Amino acid sequence: MCTQSNLIGILKLVLVVIGCASRVTGNEPVEVTLTRGPYLQLGSPDSISIVWRTVGKSQPAVHFGLDYTNLDHTVPATSIVVRTAPKVDESAGPLSLHSAPDGTYQYEATITGLEPDTRYYYSISDGTKQLAGGDANHFFRTHPLRGSSRSTRVWVVGDSGTGDARQAAVHNAMRGYVEKQNKPLDLYLHVGDMAYPKGTDAEFQTNFFDVYQPTIRNTVCWASMGNHEGQTSKGLLGIGPYYDAYICPKRAEAGGLPSTTEAFYSFDFANVHFVCLDSHDLDRKPAGIMAHWLRADLEKANTDWIVAYWHHPPYTKGSHDSDKEEALIEMRELIMPIIEAGGVDLVLTGHSHIYERSMLIDGAYQTPTIADGVVLDDGDGDPNGDGPYRKSKGLHAHQGTVQVVTGNGGAKVSRMGTSPVMKRVIVEYGSVLLDIDGDTLVGSMINRAGDRSDLFSIVKQGTVVPKVIASPKTLPPYTVAANRPKISPSEMTPFPKNTITVVKPNSEWDYLVNATPSPSWTSVSFIPSDESGWKTGTTGIGYGDSDDITDLKDMKNSYTAVYARKDFELAPGTKEKLSELGLAIAYDDGFIAYLNGNEVLRVGVKTGPDGKIKDVKSHEADGYEYFALPNAIQYLNNDENILSVEGHNDSLDSSDFSLDPYLIAVPKD
Amino acid sequence: MIVKPTLRHCKACRFVYFVFALCPIEVPSAAFGHDSPATVISQLTAIMADKGVSAELFFRRASEFRAIRYYHRAAYDLTQALAIDNNMVAARLELARLQLQEIGNQHRSKSDNPLSRDPLETIASLTTHEDQAVRTAAIALRGEIHLARQHWEEAANDFTQALSIESNLSWCLWRAEAQMQLGLVDEAIEGLESAHAITQSPVVRRQLCDIYLEAAMKTRLEDKTHGRFPSEDSYLEQASKIIKDELFNNRLKSSWRIRSGKLHMLYGESQKAREEFSEALEELSARLETPNPDPALVQDRITAQSLLAECTQQSR
Numbered sequence: 011m012c013t014q015s016n017l018i019g020i021l022k023l024v025l026v027v028i029g030c031a032s033r034v035t036g037n038e039p040v041e042v043t044l045t046r047g048p049y050l051q052l053g054s055p056d057s058i059s060i061v062w063r064t065v066g067k068s069q070p071a072v073h074f075g076l077d078y079t080n081l082d083h084t085v086p087a088t089s090i091v092v093r094t095a096p097k098v099d100e101s102a103g104p105l106s107l108h109s110a111p112d113g114t115y116q117y118e119a120t121i122t123g124l125e126p127d128t129r130y131y132y133s134i135s136d137g138t139k140q141l142a143g144g145d146a147n148h149f150f151r152t153h154p155l156r157g158s159s160r161s162t163r164v165w166v167v168g169d170s171g172t173g174d175a176r177q178a179a180v181h182n183a184m185r186g187y188v189e190k191q192n193k194p195l196d197l198y199l200h201v202g203d204m205a206y207p208k209g210t211d212a213e214f215q216t217n218f219f220d221v222y223q224p225t226i227r228n229t230v231c232w233a234s235m236g237n238h239e240g241q242t243s244k245g246l247l248g249i250g251p252y253y254d255a256y257i258c259p260k261r262a263e264a265g266g267l268p269s270t271t272e273a274f275y276s277f278d279f280a281n282v283h284f285v286c287l288d289s290h291d292l293d294r295k296p297a298g299i300m301a302h303w304l305r306a307d308l309e310k311a312n313t314d315w316i317v318a319y320w321h322h323p324p325y326t327k328g329s330h331d332s333d334k335e336e337a338l339i340e341m342r343e344l345i346m347p348i349i350e351a352g353g354v355d356l357v358l359t360g361h362s363h364i365y366e367r368s369m370l371i372d373g374a375y376q377t378p379t380i381a382d383g384v385v386l387d388d389g390d391g392d393p394n395g396d397g398p399y400r401k402s403k404g405l406h407a408h409q410g411t412v413q414v415v416t417g418n419g420g421a422k423v424s425r426m427g428t429s430p431v432m433k434r435v436i437v438e439y440g441s442v443l444l445d446i447d448g449d450t451l452v453g454s455m456i457n458r459a460g461d462r463s464d465l466f467s468i469v470k471q472g473t474v475v476p477k478v479i480a481s482p483k484t485l486p487p488y489t490v491a492a493n494r495p496k497i498s499p500s501e502m503t504p505f506p507k508n509t510i511t512v513v514k515p516n517s518e519w520d521y522l523v524n525a526t527p528s529p530s531w532t533s534v535s536f537i538p539s540d541e542s543g544w545k546t547g548t549t550g551i552g553y554g555d556s557d558d559i560t561d562l563k564d565m566k567n568s569y570t571a572v573y574a575r576k577d578f579e580l581a582p583g584t585k586e587k588l589s590e591l592g593l594a595i596a597y598d599d600g601f602i603a604y605l606n607g608n609e610v611l612r613v614g615v616k617t618g619p620d621g622k623i624k625d626v627k628s629h630e631a632d633g634y635e636y637f638a639l640p641n642a643i644q645y646l647n648n649d650e651n652i653l654s655v656e657g658h659n660d661s662l663d664s665s666d667f668s669l670d671p672y673l674i675a676v677p678k679d
Numbered sequence: 680m681i682v683k684p685t686l687r688h689c690k691a692c693r694f695v696y697f698v699f700a701l702c703p704i705e706v707p708s709a710a711f712g713h714d715s716p717a718t719v720i721s722q723l724t725a726i727m728a729d730k731g732v733s734a735e736l737f738f739r740r741a742s743e744f745r746a747i748r749y750y751h752r753a754a755y756d757l758t759q760a761l762a763i764d765n766n767m768v769a770a771r772l773e774l775a776r777l778q779l780q781e782i783g784n785q786h787r788s789k790s791d792n793p794l795s796r797d798p799l800e801t802i803a804s805l806t807t808h809e810d811q812a813v814r815t816a817a818i819a820l821r822g823e824i825h826l827a828r829q830h831w832e833e834a835a836n837d838f839t840q841a842l843s844i845e846s847n848l849s850w851c852l853w854r855a856e857a858q859m860q861l862g863l864v865d866e867a868i869e870g871l872e873s874a875h876a877i878t879q880s881p882v883v884r885r886q887l888c889d890i891y892l893e894a895a896m897k898t899r900l901e902d903k904t905h906g907r908f909p910s911e912d913s914y915l916e917q918a919s920k921i922i923k924d925e926l927f928n929n930r931l932k933s934s935w936r937i938r939s940g941k942l943h944m945l946y947g948e949s950q951k952a953r954e955e956f957s958e959a960l961e962e963l964s965a966r967l968e969t970p971n972p973d974p975a976l977v978q979d980r981i982t983a984q985s986l987l988a989e990c991t992q993q994s995r
């Protein structure tokens with residue numbers, strides 16, 4: 011409730027804030043607003059950059075020190091690079107940003123002469139007015155000295171830039187996990203696609219900076235170029251919103267060799283050498299500059315570990331196919347031989363919206379990818395399972411590489427098959443944490459519920475002679491279509507003509523049985539977690555009648571309700587082009603359907619779910635029946651949507667149950 | 680503590696056309712962002728059937744065809760895009776780029792296919808385009824086409840012209856390659872030395888070292904007196920500096936041992952040369968202990984073996 015005195019209080023506060031953040035230039039007061047950051051870039055053992063933006067010209071200043079109550083070092087404004095939005099300042103010349111909102115100023119302060127492996131606190135100011143920092147939350151830690159052996163934690167995320175609840179959940183899950191273990195991040199690697207759909211400056215703001223601010227103010231994000239950023243940023247010239255946002259080393263400022271471009275680069279952190287490539291818009295041929303540089307860089311690298319990362323995965327059958335697409339094939343056929351001859355241990359990629367993690371492999375360059383002759387260890391690499399992958403101490407050619415595709419950071423996950431070199435294929439939102447400590451590297455996939463979905467390890471000790479496994483144990487082929495019961499549309503409920511399928515029949519849904527879901531289970535922001543009993547399965551879900559793909563053997567005499575939810579994406583503008591949304595469903599006995607948390611249809615269920623479900627009318631599934639959802643279009647979102655259906659059996663001892671929905675739409679005209 | 684500003688390289692966005700010439704295109708629309716190329720192609724095809732064709736749709740579908748390596752279909756769509764909009768710079772540059780890829784392709788496409796047409800004709804109109812960025816891109820691309828056809832002089836001239844407007848490491852390296860073919864040793868060295876001074880690029884340093892060695896060799900062959908020219912000494916000295924430095928700094932040294940061996944051969948020190956080639960071969964054999972080696976290392980091994988044999992023969 012807003013009383014009059016409250017209102018006056020708020021007005022006063024607003025005036026005070028505006029007053030403080032305004033300065034008088036000539037006769038006009040200019041309001042200065044912090045619009046991006048502060049965030050960290052380009053760390054090294056003795057230097058770091060702090061970047062932020064304001065709208066309105068400020069007098070930039072950075073203060074830093076070992077204690078946030080005493081930031082006793084000051085970076086003079088004359089030592090901070092100021093770049094401006096296009097046309098803000100004609101005299102800015104080459105210091106103009108490629109794109110930014112009108113009136114934007116970007117400040118890039120690079121501090122040198124710092125102590126290695128030391129935590130400093132910082133603040134940023136406009137003159138004497140502090141804009142951010144000066145508290146326990148704004149700090150950076152310099153890199154340890156090159157070669158030193160200190161445990162290192164790296165967060166790896168890909169294809170995250172949706173700006174929606176899934177991206178936020180993945181980020182929050184990682185933060186929760188890290189906090190629980192009380193082991194902070196040292197580095198953040200982004201394997202591309204951080205600002206959907208086109209990598210514009212505005213998309214960077216909402217889908218990257220706004221989401222990750224609590225992380226990037228303390229941890230440098232070392233980025234690699236995704237194809238979506240590639241629509242507005244160009245690697246050869248280093249221009250575009252991507253290159254505005256990041257300061258990447260092109261002169262070997264943090265180790266490695268000068269690449270002369272921010273599109274690909276390398277750096278060291280303690281005993282790990284990191285190599286970032288641009289798989290999107292640069293020449294991937296062996297005669298190209300990137301391949302020549304990579305060769306030289308790996309020849310020089312002399313750490314205990316080498317980790318390489320880029321966007322397009324050499325091995326995937328997620329939302330992309332590495333046997334069919336040019337960038338993926340070339341990274342495998344042309345770049346992987348250099349990577350493995352140079353002694354790289356781990357390759358991190360994204361692009362394919364899935365989590366896939368390989369066995370220990372070497373020399374898998376041919377197209378199509380096969381497992382024969384390329385697997386050095388077909389175990390699961392899990393220290394609690396088959397044991398870690400083993401390699402000789404130090405860097406050696408062709409002792410095996412682990413491939414991780416982590417394109418599951420926010421954009422809709424999906425799967426089309428199984429890459430033969432993979433040990434884990436997980437269609438789940440999440441990201442990867444790497445822990446490197448001395449001779450041991452541990453990788454964990456943390457899903458969006460905060461659970462660890464995969465664990466693998468590489469240990470480098472003594473001398474290991476690599477041996478190709480004759481008939482490696484591979485994952486079973488992915489068979490979506492196998493045993494799929496043929497269900498046809500029912501003749502009782504005519505389907506409209508010229509429809510488009512929004513959620514396909516027989517697709518993967520999250521479902522919950524024998525439990526009461528959280529009240530918010532139908533909403534977009536809800537995260538179905540393993541802990542609370544959610545599973546995934548292909549529809550239809552049920553028992554009896556042998557018409558279900560996901561068989562609920564324990565349902566009879568045990569429970570009567572099944573809760574199922576499915577996420578789907580809609581491109582912006584699609585909603586406006588639809589005239590009708592409809593549910594096609596084979597069901598037994600009744601159900602309630604929800605779209606983004608709103609009930610849109612109820613069939614055969616008289617009361618509930620509030621209180622108790624009562625009066626479920628018996629109904630035998632007989633093909634897909636069509637139900638128009640007259641008021642549902644208004645509930646559709648751009649990007650992420652959730653269709654939820656709760657199915658109810660009329661009695662505990664019923665002979666069968668079925669829930670098999672899909673969603674279709676009728677376009678206008 | 681010292682605080683230093685970092686100057687960053689910025690360009691105006693009008694270079695967008697320029698960039699199209701140099702990058703493989705991939706311009707799916709927002710609506711198709713998350714799908715595989717095959718899915719996007721079918722979506723675009725459906726839109727074309729439904730709403731009619733446009734240059735933009737053909738261009739977008741071409742980029743998807745290219746992504747799945749259907750180069751013929753990509754070229755066909757680009758031709759269709761140009762038939763609708765003859766001034767579509769991006770489509771023209773991309774078509775020329777695909778045609779350039781076909782040069783030297785053993786299985787040349789049939790003559791009625793747009794892929795097998797002359798890329799020089801495709802971009803001819805762009806080399807005099809009113810926009811300097813487009814013009815520069817087209818001239819550099821023409822240089823690449825000449826290079827692929829081993830028309831060294833035309834290639835060198837085109838890269839020089841493009842470099843006079845925009846600095847680019849690839850053009851610099853390609854120009855040096857063409858200049859060496861033309862016997863313009865000093866010009867090649869000068870270009871690379873100045874690029875190296877600015878960038879410290881290890882890629883430039885490698886090519887520079889190779890050119891010093893090649894230049895020393897050429898000078899010797901041309902010198903009838905069999906004495907050493909001062910210029911030869913200076914080439915060898917420069918190469919020696921780089922090689923020593925790299926051998927000191929690198930974990931993997933085989934490619935530099937081979938260069939060092941060549942240097943010793945030029946100095947007439949065949950015993951030292953043999954030692955270098957042998958050590959290079961030892962390191963290479965460890966890195967080549969795999970059924971699927973890096974082709975560049977296999978090539979290095981062949982080079983080291985043949986130079987070792989040559990040295991051994993000489994010393995007999």
Ligand SMILES: [Fe+2]
Binds near residue numbers: 236237362
């Ligand atoms: Fe991607």
